[in-house]
Amino acid sequence: MFPPILIGKHPTDDDFLASYGQTFVMLAAAPGTGKGVGMVIPNALTYPDSMVINDPKFENWHLTAGFRASCGQAVYRFSPEMLETHRWNPLSRLNxxxxxxxxxxxxxxxxxxxxxxxxxxxxxxxxxxxxxxxxxxxxxxxxxxxxxxxxxxxxxxxxxxxxxxxxxxxxxxxxxxxxxxxxxxxxxxxxxxxxxxxxxxxxxxxxxxxxxxxxxKTVAWAVSGDDIKFDDLRRKKMTVYFCVTEGALLKFGALMNLFYSQAIAANSKILPEYGGNNPDGTLIYQYQVLFLMDEFAVMGVIEKMKTALALTRGAGLRYLIIFQGKAQLRADELYGVQGANSIMDAVHIEVVYAPGNIDAATEYSKRLGNTTVKVANFSENYGEKKTRSKSYSDQARPLMLPQEVNELPYDKALIFVQATDKTPALKILARKIVWYQEAVFQARVNLPLPAVPVGDVNAIAALVVPMNINKPMANVTLAPPHDLGMNEEQQRRRMSTEDKSINDPDYVEITENDLP
Incomplete structure (x- = not known):
């Protein structure tokens, strides 16, 4: 059985909903709708195999890293804004x-x-x-x-x-x-x-x-060492957090892109069944890697993701991608409509929180389809004998109107599950998970954190060899009008000095040699 990805809670029972297959999950969640408490933290506290977690505010690290380390996992934190970081050199991965x-x-x-x-x-x-x-x-x-x-x-x-x-x-x-x-x-x-x-x-x-x-300097330190080895993600249980502060999210978007691109590439070349066996007979590549990609759009266009979801499932890779809305991915500066749709179409399970956008809500309303409701019809006869009759007819109505989707309560989520050869397609009005309301999660958060190495300040200067940059000033020419204005000003001053020396017998020119 494959490890589970939590997606919500049962509509009425006190059970978690989870996907155990080689499935991918995406969550469209506007800011402030609870994606962290409902999806990120619960999965970081339950997924038993390896994970690579994008952590925009260090929150996931502080809440979940201790528990994952206590389970025997090797836990790494790549935090390029500070010297307290495990290191990863992207160039070391090159063949x-x-x-x-x-x-x-x-x-x-x-x-x-x-x-x-x-x-x-x-x-x-x-x-x-x-x-x-x-x-x-x-x-x-x-x-x-x-x-x-x-x-x-x-x-x-x-x-x-x-x-x-x-x-x-x-x-x-x-x-x-x-x-x-x-x-x-x-x-x-x-x-x-x-x-x-x-x-x-x-x-x-x-x-x-x-x-x-x-x-x-801190970034240079973080990318000049080799503590984190992506090749091991399927060999042993390990968790890697990419941590930045919220204000630096856009700044490090391209580095996140490279980070995930390299991690996916390192684990998608060899299928587990062709990767050999350990001495005890188990597969060398025996663990499933979950890439939890929060703020997916901030990373820019990840070329690898255009094909990864369609081609890497057999390699033991799972994806949980989180973004604010489909329109964000469909923007021209990101994947465009066709590119975004090709990524999203390859995802098996879609979780939706209140979108806060009527266009998105309309799309989900249409996807939910219609239901049949009985509508009462009344008729009256005003003849000699006044009569009144009542009948019922079946009429189609959207299962949820766009405004109902848009105003989805905070504790509710829509879940769309694709059909498989064993199960039909499902549309679920589920409850969100709220980790701090669940005893099982409360017992797992805020455990003692694993150690993170501290960089050597004195070693930073030696990370690069300075280049000799020769820029002789004699070859520098100011572009007009700057040089023209300077020449005119110098000429004016020379003329002014000459006029004074001619017309003023008391004028004395003091040179640099006359100064004390």
Whole structure:
């Protein structure tokens, strides 16, 4: 039997509703409707196998990490805003085999440089190419740290990056550590791009904006070590929390994207039945991983998710994705209508809290369908003998009107369950779980937290090797009108001085040598 995902409470009985199959769950929940107390916390306190939990406010960590650790799980907290964090180096996951490395680097680049607008796709693609070249360069330069902070250190040379690349190519070609033909090709593309007077400033600006996060000291520390190994999620029971403060959610959205993309990729290549066996005969990949993705939309477009739900079920991956509403995912800047629908159509169970949006409520009302109600009809005869009759007719009525869906009570939830070969489709008006009203959950929260390593402040400066950025001032030319105005002002002052020296016999010019 597969481990359960809790989805609600029985409408009348005091039982929890759960899905035990290889199923996925999504929750559409407007802010303040209780997604944490009703879905996130209950599952973090009951799911027995491995979990990867997005924790926007550290709340899940504080309430549930102690219990999961007490169950014997290895518990990690990735919290890049602070030095108290387990570390994860995304570049360590890359395959260094020349047969595969370029493809994996490009896959990572596609995650980091998702266009913010289709019109800018070419510039983001160019930035991704520069990133690819720099990762290949570091891969073949053992003297430099193989980390994202080091990539940013190189990229931060800005307009001088092309000149630096040209010098490096010359030095390595004439030295004892030549670069591979593959790396030379990609680095030459960098040099070529830097010679574009119109495109390069935009490409370089995108590159730096997307990488600047890794210049922050706490983030640099968090992504420069290898405490967290996603490969182990199906091998042993472990829980990984991605924790940020609420105000930093958008800031770390792209890093969350990379985090989940890499975790999914690391566990979807080999099916459990083909992954071998332990000495006791059990499967090496024996545990189901639940990806609990709260604030799913904040992560931006996760390319892996476009196919993950359809293709990774057999790999032992489960998904619980939470967002504010379907319109949020269907926005053009995210997945668009078609992309969002393809993701949501692959989800087996949909849980809905009061949407707070009449368009969304109308969609759910139509999905619930109609019911039949008996309507009384009265008729009167005003002839010689006045008579009155009453009859009933069956009429269709929406099971729930849009306004009824929109005004769903706080303690209620709609649950849509897809049909299987053994069970019909279900539509349930259920009760929400409220963890602090359940004795079983009250006993599990706020247990002593597992230890989190504290970073070494003195070691932060050594995380990157500084690049020599040569920007001679003699080559700097101010663009008009700044230089024109400065020249005119200097000329005016010179003329003023000359006039005074000619017309005023008492005028004495004091030079720098005359000052005490």
């Amino acid at each position: 260094r085999d020349p047969l595969f490395r370029l493809g994996e680097i490009k896959a990572m680049a596609s995650v980091l440089f998702v266009p913010d607008n289709p019109k800018n796709a070419s510039f983001f693609g160019a930035s991704a190419d520069i990133f690819t070249a720099l990762v290949l360069y570091l891969m073949e330069t053992p003297s430099l740290p193989f980390t994202l902070p080091q990539i940013y250190e190189i990229a931060a040379q800005g307009m001088a990056l092309g000149e630096w690349a040209k010098k490096e190519l010359d030095a390595r070609s004439n030295g004892n550590t030549p670069l591979s033909s593959e790396c030379l090709r990609e680095m030459n593309r960098l040099v070529s791009s830097s010679q574009s007077k119109t495109g390069w400033p935009i490409t370089q600006d995108i590159l730096n904006k997307r990488l600047s996060l890794y210049g922050e």
